[in-house]
Amino acid sequence: MESSVSIVKCKDYGEEKVLSALRQAIDLIGGIQAFVNKGSRARLGALASRRSPLGEAEGSRGKPRVLLKPNLLYGKSPEKAVTTHPSVVRGMIQIVREAGGIPFIGDSPSVGGLMRTAEKAGIKAVADEMKCPLVEFNRPTLPSKVEGKIFKQLEVDQAVLDAEVVINLPKWKTHAQMVLTLGVKNLFGCVPGPRKPLWHLRAGESRKAFAQVLLDLYRVVQPSLTILDGVVGMEGNGPGSGDPIPLGLILASKNALSIDLVVCDLLGIPRKSIPTNQVALEDGLGGDSIEVLGESIEASKISSFKLPPPFAVTWNLPGFVRKALKNALTSKPWIDDQLCEDCERCAEICPAKALKKTGEGLAFDYGECIRCFCCQEVCSSGAISIKQGWALKLVSRRPKVESRRK
Ligand code: SF4
Ligand code: SF4
Known part of the structure; x- marks a missing residue:
């Protein structure tokens, strides 16, 4: 219809x-x-x-x-x-x-x-x-x-x-x-x-x-x-x-x-x-x-618009290889300590409990992290951004709309 x-x-x-x-x-x-x-x-x-x-x-x-x-x-x-x-x-x-x-x-x-x-x-x-x-x-x-x-x-x-x-x-x-x-x-x-x-x-x-x-x-x-x-x-x-x-x-x-x-x-x-x-x-x-x-x-038409970084490499790899290379193949959240206000909302919302307060500040367990980016979503101070794994960075080809508007 x-x-x-x-x-x-x-x-x-x-x-x-x-x-x-x-x-x-x-x-x-x-x-x-x-x-x-x-x-x-x-x-x-x-x-x-x-x-x-x-x-x-x-x-x-x-x-x-x-x-x-x-x-x-x-x-x-x-x-x-x-x-x-x-x-x-x-x-x-x-x-x-x-x-x-x-x-x-x-x-x-x-x-x-x-x-x-x-x-x-x-x-x-x-x-x-x-x-x-x-x-x-x-x-x-x-x-x-x-x-x-x-x-x-x-x-x-x-x-x-x-x-x-x-x-x-x-x-x-x-x-x-x-x-x-x-x-x-x-x-x-x-x-x-x-x-x-x-x-x-x-x-x-x-x-x-x-x-x-x-x-x-x-x-x-x-x-x-x-x-x-x-x-x-x-x-x-x-x-x-x-x-x-x-x-x-x-x-x-x-x-x-x-x-x-x-x-x-x-x-x-x-x-x-x-x-x-x-x-x-x-x-x-x-x-x-x-x-x-x-x-x-x-x-x-919108001539320029910056999309988020690509999420993951979509190679058809066996499960155990994907698991071993997870950090290289995917994007992951990353905290800028200079911007962090220590509110701990990100740790509270994390569904996988992959983000915890330690003696040295907040630390990710990227093995447990499910890449839902709830932590980044709730960070109102903009301290959490997305970092691409090295393999993902290598193969990423940005869509043409990702250039910034002048
Ligand atoms: S939500 Fe943002 S400001 Fe709050 S602790 Fe997490 S990273 Fe820091
Ligand atoms: S991306 Fe999701 S699972 Fe990973 S640390 Fe953030 S909230 Fe937790």
Whole structure:
């Protein structure tokens, strides 16, 4: 089945400009009423609990409860491009209300509580001003009748299941393990905080296995609409410590995977460069044609964008050789002591317990390390970066978009 993705240019985060770009992007794919309407209640209604974060009264009025799921990785000011910009969240609250929906904002930051994170990211001020509830994901639930392809069941937050409509609001950023975090990856935030490292551990060292977890989660959450904040994205050492880069784009689609595929086209990289795309395409998903509406790919191409370093050499080596040469063949996390603030968050989150405090500071056990890069993701001081093994360095050929923007 063909899906459509709209591309709209938006130069900066001026509130009126963003609101207008959001309206345009949504109108191009059918208008907000196609996503927020009374009928949408039936979609996840069977999974919803009787304990909505918005209360039964509002749900019973017949208005759909609409979860706005931004990227709230951790608390940084909007200019750092770590989180979805507050102007995008503000615009979506307005648009959802105009369509008769009851919006609420929900997420589960990797570091710190939701309120603190949202405050630093400028989203709490928007939520307070617009009287839009902020809901922290801390009620892990096993949805019934939904089975993952790799794992039998995936835990998500009850608030996600309580929403009749989920609107996914990812930020366009690089990601050490998944190359880019876009529409599909953003939904990992629907897994309550402390449960996230467990999924990394279960997926182990296989990037493909973790990508499959993300796709399974995408099937569980079923966002009705995805809007990608690519006005200013992040390149380099993402998703938490990369460099902001103006991209000037907002993308919208009812299909998050289609957005991820189109972003590869915009960057001029193969669609399979992103592990979630690769797994989806191998599973026969996302292979249909995508109709691009609004701006064309050609007119919106990003000429230079710094991707993370390659992850691993993909030679077909026997398992025991791969194990022996693991450090040479893969990228690994590395700490810059000058930048480290000794907060120990990285050690706390490490699912493999491969990072420990010793008498001489933090030390990695690279034999145990599963290369999930959770440590790098939660380091808000940018002290953890990615170092390539010598063999990987030798054979790495950087995609042409990896030159830095002048
Ligand atoms: S590397 Fe980063 S997360 Fe780890 S202790 Fe240092 S500052 Fe904290
Ligand atoms: S050290 Fe970092 S990359 Fe390695 S397993 Fe722990 S969190 Fe993941």
